[in-house]
Amino acid sequence: MNYLIDIFLISLSAAIINNFIFYYFVGCCPFIGVSRRVDMAFGMGCAVTFVITIAAFLSWGITTMVLMPGAPLSSFIAGFFVSKESAATVDLIALSYIVYIFAIAFSVQFVEMYMRKFFPALYKSFGVFLPLITTNCAILFACLTIMSNVAGVENPADAWDLGRSLVFSFFGGVGFTIAIVIMAGIREELDLCDIPEPFKGAAITLIIGGIISLAFMGFTGVDSGIRNAITPVQEAAMLESVVPVQTAMVEPNLQQKIRGIND
Amino acid sequence: MADQPTASERFIQGILPENPVYRQLLGLCSTLAVTNGMKSAITMACSVAFVLICANVAISMIRDLLKPHLRIVVFTLIIAAFVTIADRVLAAYFYQMSKTLGPYIPLIIVNCIIICRCEVCASKQSVFIAASDALGQSLGFGLALSSIAVIREILGTGSLFGIHILPASWPDWVIMVLPPGAFITLGLLLGFVNWLAMRKSGGKI
Amino acid sequence: MNFIKDTNIGQAWLVILISVVFGMSLSGIQALLGPKIEENKLKETLEKVPVLVLGQKASDALAAKGESLKITSSTVSIDKNGIKKFYSLYRAEFKNGTTAGWVAKTGGQGYADKIELLLGMDAYAKSVTGVFVLEQKETPGLGNKIVEDDWRAQFNNKATETPFNVVKQGKGGVNMIEAISGATISSRSVTKLVNQAISDLKPRVTQMQTSDGKGDK
Numbered sequence: 047m048n049y050l051i052d053i054f055l056i057s058l059s060a061a062i063i064n065n066f067i068f069y070y071f072v073g074c075c076p077f078i079g080v081s082r083r084v085d086m087a088f089g090m091g092c093a094v095t096f097v098i099t100i101a102a103f104l105s106w107g108i109t110t111m112v113l114m115p116g117a118p119l120s121s122f123i124a125g126f127f128v129s130k131e132s133a134a135t136v137d138l139i140a141l142s143y144i145v146y147i148f149a150i151a152f153s154v155q156f157v158e159m160y161m162r163k164f165f166p167a168l169y170k171s172f173g174v175f176l177p178l179i180t181t182n183c184a185i186l187f188a189c190l191t192i193m194s195n196v197a198g199v200e201n202p203a204d205a206w207d208l209g210r211s212l213v214f215s216f217f218g219g220v221g222f223t224i225a226i227v228i229m230a231g232i233r234e235e236l237d238l239c240d241i242p243e244p245f246k247g248a249a250i251t252l253i254i255g256g257i258i259s260l261a262f263m264g265f266t267g268v269d270s271g272i273r274n275a276i277t278p279v280q281e282a283a284m285l286e287s288v289v290p291v292q293t294a295m296v297e298p299n300l301q302q303k304i305r306g307i308n309d
Numbered sequence: 310m311a312d313q314p315t316a317s318e319r320f321i322q323g324i325l326p327e328n329p330v331y332r333q334l335l336g337l338c339s340t341l342a343v344t345n346g347m348k349s350a351i352t353m354a355c356s357v358a359f360v361l362i363c364a365n366v367a368i369s370m371i372r373d374l375l376k377p378h379l380r381i382v383v384f385t386l387i388i389a390a391f392v393t394i395a396d397r398v399l400a401a402y403f404y405q406m407s408k409t410l411g412p413y414i415p416l417i418i419v420n421c422i423i424i425c426r427c428e429v430c431a432s433k434q435s436v437f438i439a440a441s442d443a444l445g446q447s448l449g450f451g452l453a454l455s456s457i458a459v460i461r462e463i464l465g466t467g468s469l470f471g472i473h474i475l476p477a478s479w480p481d482w483v484i485m486v487l488p489p490g491a492f493i494t495l496g497l498l499l500g501f502v503n504w505l506a507m508r509k510s511g512g513k514i
Numbered sequence: 515m516n517f518i519k520d521t522n523i524g525q526a527w528l529v530i531l532i533s534v535v536f537g538m539s540l541s542g543i544q545a546l547l548g549p550k551i552e553e554n555k556l557k558e559t560l561e562k563v564p565v566l567v568l569g570q571k572a573s574d575a576l577a578a579k580g581e582s583l584k585i586t587s588s589t590v591s592i593d594k595n596g597i598k599k600f601y602s603l604y605r606a607e608f609k610n611g612t613t614a615g616w617v618a619k620t621g622g623q624g625y626a627d628k629i630e631l632l633l634g635m636d637a638y639a640k641s642v643t644g645v646f647v648l649e650q651k652e653t654p655g656l657g658n659k660i661v662e663d664d665w666r667a668q669f670n671n672k673a674t675e676t677p678f679n680v681v682k683q684g685k686g687g688v689n690m691i692e693a694i695s696g697a698t699i700s701s702r703s704v705t706k707l708v709n710q711a712i713s714d715l716k717p718r719v720t721q722m723q724t725s726d727g728k729g730d731k
Binding site for chain 2: 070073079143181191243245248255
């Protein structure tokens with residue numbers, strides 16, 4: 047139950063509350079240069095969502111298995127060259143950025159091949175924009191967030207599992223789609239407006255983006271509010287049982303560890 | 310080859326006429342995210358300058374060895390490596406700033422400015438020209454970031470570089486240091502720069 | 515020789531060479547700077563411990579004398595109905611071995627995003643000696659004010675017997691924390707985190723303190 051609540055709040059946060067474009071600013075370039083047609087924008091958003099999910103899957107897998115300090119696969123391979131103890135401390139996290147960008151390039155290639163086979167008309171209408179998704183900040187940002195929630199947390203119990211990572215990325219892509227579809231719709235209307243010459247194009251898009259971002263700020267605190275509304279019922283029940291449960295569950299070698307440090 | 314710009318032309322062009330943010334509209338993610346304070350803006354500008362200059366020089370040195378269909382891969386690899394170096398150095402010596410900038414330093418890898426410069430200049434011209442192009446573009450980028458950051462920080466917190474400038478009676482326009490302020494400031498400044506460019510070139514307002 | 519050039523390796527030799535060169539240099543950089551970065555992370559917490567446990571004046575006096583507290587860290591795991599929660603607990607001792615106090619690192623949901631804070635307690639966790647906010651992403655100008663000294667000082671020297679409560683206006687009452695006007699939820703989140711940490715760690719701290727026999731001053 048806790049897991050589902052977590053997943054729900056992560057998805058809500060990624061899609062709307064901390065929207066990739068309106069809060070984190072990633073994915074701005076296609077947002078500003080987006081076409082004036084809603085259907086093209088929607089297609090772009092779907093492609094980005096597709097790529098971001100695959101890239102997240104790859105980066106979570108590689109981070110957990112290969113890059114993390116003490117990751118299973120790299121320890122196993124290092125075990126052939128050095129002793130078991132030093133193999134367990136192998137830390138490839140410095141290579142993570144390079145690995146992520148290649149994972150993203152691979153995902154984009156994969157989506158390109160898939161689209162060329164199953165949606166040839168859409169593929170043609172995308173033209174040069176599809177390979178350009180590789181330089182979309184949103185995808186790398188999703189991978190970096192997953193990395194900081196897997197390798198950058200202090201205790202391993204808080205590390206994100208595959209479900210949370212995929213949900214975060216997928217709904218981040220959904221939020222991106224929502225943002226550019228809104229923008230495309232507004233730009234369709236802008237053609238009928240009398241905009242001053244210097245502001246036509248990117249400038250007015252940015253100002254409108256600012257106003258939409260202001261509107262999205264209204265969602266701040268929704269996730270913490272939902273979390274607080276759902277958890278107190280469990281909290282009251284748990285606090286009563288803290289004292290008796292705690293002393294029984296003391297980790298047996300923790301006392302020794304503490305004594306060891308003090309000496 | 311004869312009509313390729315010289316080193317000084319590349320340098321001058323990069324600062325204002327081909328400013329990466331205001332004229333080419335590249336690297337907007339970083340621009341919007343780090344300009345809520347002058348310190349962050351300067352740090353980001355320096356990091357981008359480091360990566361841009363190193364990547365341009367490196368790619369220019371190996372430009373004859375690049376295969377056409379693999380060049381993007383090579384560019385990305387080199388840029389990612391230099392960004393990792395910049396990120397680690399920041400985390401080691403400027404830890405607080407590294408934490409403030411957060412994921413935006415690694416996002417320099419997909420900053421369109423660097424890939425664009427490598428593609429347009431470094432892969433075609435000599436090391437010296439590539440380096441001066443990188444220098445010019447970095448200066449332009451720094452100028453753009455500072456112009457936005459000055460406005461956002463003064464209006465939003467009444468201070469610059471953390472030092473209070475405006476009198477204490479100034480009610481902080483908190484919105485300026487939040488995302489909407491970033492979008493609107495950049496939009497207004499972009500309109501202003503466009504207006505200046507139009508006046509200069511067309512004489513029409 | 516020509517057929518080698520046509521194979522994939524022949525085409526991609528530059529990519530492979532660059533990968534190897536940069537891979538090795540990055541590992542070198544990591545080996546060189548990694549320890550410094552770890553040290554930075556640890557220092558961030560450890561340098562707050564004296565102020566949290568002793569208060570600003572006493573810790574300044576200690577530093578002026580050229581002395582420092584010995585800090586030992588441990589990880590405490592609390593099990594509540596099957597859900598494990600981890601705390602980083604730091605014990606600060608004077609040179610003569612008596613415990614100066616404890617600092618716990620805790621985190622949880624704030625109004626906008628996660629809040630991470632350090633909670634300072636005296637040797638037997640009978641009173642709170644200080645609260646410090648490590649990380650927060652609350653609304654600037656409103657929820658942001660939880661980092662200010664004045665607001666955090668409300669927690670100082672308060673007994674841990676009764677949990678803290680947030681009131682919207684006016685002080686008075688045992689363990690009543692006045693909320694920041696316009697940022698009630700941020701104030702409540704911090705207070706809740708403090709209460710949680712105290713209730714989770716107090717039995718453990720008391721146990722560790724009495725069993726080790728290192729009494730307080």
